[in-house]
Amino acid sequence: MIPESDRAALRPEQATIPPGHPWNRIPVIAAVCALLGVVACAILGPANPKQFFFSWLVSFLFFLSLALGALFFVLIQYASQGGWGIVLRRIGETTFATVPVMAALFLPLLLGLNDLYSWTIPGAAEHDALLRWKAPYLNVPFFLIRAALYFGIWSFIAVLYYRGSSGQDVTGDPRVSARLRRLAGPAIIVLALTQTFASIDWIMSLTPHWYSTMFGVYFFAGSFVGFIALLSVVSAAMRGAGLLDTVISAEHLQDIGKFLFAFTAFWAYIAFSQFFLMWYANLPEETFWFKTRIEGSWLPVSLLLMAGHFVAPFFYLMGRRVKRNGATLAVGGAWVLAMHFVDIYWQVMPTLHPEGFRPSALDVAALVAIGGCFVAAASWLMRRQALVPMRDPRLAESLAFENV
């Protein structure tokens, strides 16, 4: 047991956004951005609804994947009884608490199901043996039920862990940690399954004839490395802004950096495994997906992913000093975050533009609209409570954490 005296090691003013701090304005600024993005979508969208729905889907998946990555990060911390990351947990909690917002942002896609998913067009399966074969799974009512189920389950887990953690700030009850730890294992399994099927529904079924048995893992790898990249940027930015600068130390930054390094490599391992087996076996129902992406102007995007999502961060993050310095870690995190966006874009957009890379103003508009909502929600939640779980029984351990 950690003595009570150690638990009081952190003063509240060390872990809250002080009144008048510029970070207090972020929710409003982000909300204004979101509004501008929505207006831009409303102006540009009607002229090109197909492009709008695809752009919206890309940005929706990007921010949703960050929220789900955050959920996994926090669950794994509970399940493994990790001590080092307690001071970072609230960043994860505020990130995954945006899941209900993402559920609302999913709704516009329902208006464009026929534009996005060719199998939803009535009669699509009539002259298509494969779609007929897949129809028991790929049909609109079941698709909608599944989507409701995913968001229901994610929101439930998110609210459970968010409430549990913020409730502990008030009560200081260590049993909350024990209860959430027991639930973390089953929650990880449920999250893995729902996230896998969600990626099949929302990304793979864009090309309903495609087969890949490891797409779910691929989406998970991207979502987790995406959140770690976000965590690098946010924790370094917080220190830079004078928030938590006495709480998050170079030791914590180094561990975030290790995660970032490890999971860019994990992403590359999964991405390559998916590509490699399909390339080697050369079966038409698998290779056409990659063929679109290594032809024409999609090839440079694929090469950018290889170099930018793996090779560059791998060597950049290898050294110790880069990971222990907030500025250099944030640069690495921002880069990986951008690459994660390119990754999602590269998964979705070639369905709309098989002829080549065609950037659109709607891509930016959707990114700003959804990103604005995401940042506004997360930063609004950050203002409502302490920036670290103040009375978690392992807080003292996390504060004193040192790499060997």
Next chain:
Amino acid sequence: MPLVARLPKGPYFGILGEFASPADLQRACARVRDAGFTRWDAHSPFPVHGLARAMGIGRSPLPWIVLGMGLTGAALGFVLQWWVHAYAYPLVISGKPYFSWPAYIPITFEVGVLFGALGAVFGMLGLNRLPMHYHPLFKSKVFERASDDAFFISIESWDPQFDPSATGKLLESLGARSVELLES
């Protein structure tokens, strides 16, 4: 192979001080470090967190050895496959071009990891001058417990600040349970 340690010249190898606990050892190490000694070592039956910092040991060059070996291995693995498949014995395999680099990636990775791991193990042994079959510390009876339940600091006689009596007194003042002067 450095089977025998390089030894200081002179009648004494150095002074050995025994400490009761890891915490005592760590405190004493910090003081020996601050006293400016450079040729000395600490001995513990198990890794003590923070001891390296208390001893003022700098970063090991081992990561660079591992990086160099890893890159060498990856390059060798890649070139080997290119040589076999595209140059020495060109065969058409599943309709792919001779030089099908995606197929080389797993072996390139594995050989890179293998060389990196070998570099880590043998680099560590080399930097520690191991295996070492004889060392003057082995003459000390009490030092046998360094692999059991005792903690030691040994200060070697070629340290510029070494003095047989003064250094012994220093270790005693730092809380050493016993201090032993070791002959060469």
